[in-house]
Amino acid sequence: MTDADAPILAPEQQLCFAVYAAGQAFSRLYRPLLQPLGLTYPQYLVMLILWEGQPVTVTGIGRRLGLDTGTLTPLLKRLEASDLVVRTRSAEDERRVVVTLTEKGRQLKAEAKAIPEAVACASGRDLPDVMRLRDEINALSKALDASRGCT
Amino acid sequence: MTDADAPILAPEQQLCFAVYAAGQAFSRLYRPLLQPLGLTYPQYLVMLILWEGQPVTVTGIGRRLGLDTGTLTPLLKRLEASDLVVRTRSAEDERRVVVTLTEKGRQLKAEAKAIPEAVACASGRDLPDVMRLRDEINALSKALDASRGCT
DNA sequence: CAAAATTATATTGCACACAATATAAAATGG
DNA sequence: CCATTTTATATTGTGTGCAATATAATTTTG
Numbered sequence: 001m002t003d004a005d006a007p008i009l010a011p012e013q014q015l016c017f018a019v020y021a022a023g024q025a026f027s028r029l030y031r032p033l034l035q036p037l038g039l040t041y042p043q044y045l046v047m048l049i050l051w052e053g054q055p056v057t058v059t060g061i062g063r064r065l066g067l068d069t070g071t072l073t074p075l076l077k078r079l080e081a082s083d084l085v086v087r088t089r090s091a092e093d094e095r096r097v098v099v100t101l102t103e104k105g106r107q108l109k110a111e112a113k114a115i116p117e118a119v120a121c122a123s124g125r126d127l128p129d130v131m132r133l134r135d136e137i138n139a140l141s142k143a144l145d146a147s148r149g150c151t
Numbered sequence: 152m153t154d155a156d157a158p159i160l161a162p163e164q165q166l167c168f169a170v171y172a173a174g175q176a177f178s179r180l181y182r183p184l185l186q187p188l189g190l191t192y193p194q195y196l197v198m199l200i201l202w203e204g205q206p207v208t209v210t211g212i213g214r215r216l217g218l219d220t221g222t223l224t225p226l227l228k229r230l231e232a233s234d235l236v237v238r239t240r241s242a243e244d245e246r247r248v249v250v251t252l253t254e255k256g257r258q259l260k261a262e263a264k265a266i267p268e269a270v271a272c273a274s275g276r277d278l279p280d281v282m283r284l285r286d287e288i289n290a291l292s293k294a295l296d297a298s299r300g301c302t
Numbered sequence: 303c304a305a306a307a308t309t310a311t312a313t314t315g316c317a318c319a320c321a322a323t324a325t326a327a328a329a330t331g332g
Numbered sequence: 333c334c335a336t337t338t339t340a341t342a343t344t345g346t347g348t349g350c351a352a353t354a355t356a357a358t359t360t361t362g
Contacts, residue, residue: 006260006264008199008202008203008260009199009267010199010200010203011196011199011200011215011216012215013285014267014270014285015274015281015284015285015288016177016181016270017196018284018285018286018288018289018292019170019173019174019177019288020174020177020192020196021217021289021292022170022288022289022291022292022295023170023171023174024217024292024319025291025292025295025296026167026170026171026295027319027320028295028296029295029296029298030167031320040346040347040348041348042347042348042349043347043348045162045168045171048159048160048161048162049161049162051159052159052161057310057311058310058311059309059310059311064162064163065162066172066175067348067349067350068349068350068351069310069311069312069313070312070313070314070348070349070350070351070352071347071348071349071350072311073311073312073313074347074348075347075348078346078347093309093310093357093358094310094356094357094358095309095310095311095356095357095358096309096310096311096357097310097311097312109157109159112159113157116160116165119165119167121298122294122295122298123166123291123294123295124294124297124298125291125294130166133166133169133287133288133291134164134165134166134169135169136284137166137169137170137173137284137288138169138172138173140173140176140274140276140284141169141172141173141175141176143273143274143275143276144173144176144177144179144180144273144274145176145179145180146275147180147272147273147275148179148180148183148273175349178349178350182350191317191318192318193317193318193319194317194318208340208341209340209341209342210339210340210341218318218319218320219319219320219321220340220341220342220343221318221319221320221321221322221342221343221344222317222318222319222320223341224341224342224343225317225318226317226318229317244327244328244339244340245326245327245328245340246326246327246328246339246340246341247327247339247340247341248340248341248342
């Protein structure tokens with residue numbers, strides 16, 4: 001049997017595709033929940049960080065979400081255009097852009113309160129089970145990142 | 152305590168973010184593996200389907216990968232520009248676009264053979280464990296999709 | 303302290319990803 | 333058999349996502 005005829009692993013059988021498809025499923029689930037707030041899912045992740053505490057820098061957000069400035073700068077500009085955040089240069093270090101919530105951005109937190117519960121409910125699992133699966137997937141990510149560059 | 156002061160669930164604590172981050176980790180892992188083949192990860196998924204069997208229609212690919220034509224049409228055009236596939240209108244049903252491999256596309260299969268093993272190795276798990284996690288994540292996707300539109 | 307290296311962000315270009323719309327072909331129903 | 337509906341794909345517009353590059357501000361070093 002030549003390589004061109006060899007059986008190939010179908011995407012549906014692979015772990016990477018399962019993760020890919022689960023990401024799509026979460027995206028589909030969040031879209032209608034976030035639409036009333038005028039947020040996309042990545043924008044929601046940024047808002048979660050800001051609701052947790054301010055101010056934060058662009059780099060600080062990027063480190064937590066694993067996103068670089070090519071993604072974050074236009075995303076933050078859209079949030080600024082929606083009057084949810086303000087971007088200002090830091091006085092101490094002019095290289096830093098500090099992101100803070102506007103009053104409108106602060107108030108959006110109340111409207112977002114029901115979302116985590118709706119998502120948890122959609123998963124059809126109890127909290128300990130969700131946490132277990134989350135930790136296992138996080139361990140997977142860590143293993144994948146650790147092995148990059150190695151044999 | 153007002154809503155604006157209420158504690159918020161940090162992204163790092165949520166299952167959805169774990170899945171999101173794992174997708175990023177897989178993407179980072181695949182990029183250097185696929186770069187020698189001149190493929191992106193979504194293009195690799197399409198090629199896996201074609202290597203499994205031809206011809207396939209655009210809709211057939213989209214159904215398996217969960218992608219719509221707005222994503223697939225330009226992706227397939229890029230694969231065609233790279234001389235890996237050919238797109239032709241079906242004679243029986245002129246609405247269908249049939250995708251087939253070129254000789255170059257067929258031969259690329261041999262170069263891709265080592266990838267699944269490299270990825271499996273990077274996960275640091277044995278095959279049964281990979282399959283168990285895959286099935287669990289697939290069950291999660293199914294639960295998320297099933298609950299959309301309900302309650 | 304001045305030159306070199308580092309750090310923080312922005313910009314550009316390319317590639318998904320999806321909603322909404324358009325178009326044309328095929329199937330269906332009266 | 334013709335009007336309606338459905339199906340298959342394409343197009344457009346918006347929003348990520350990342351590599352590569354640019355720029356300006358800080359830090360480090362000789």
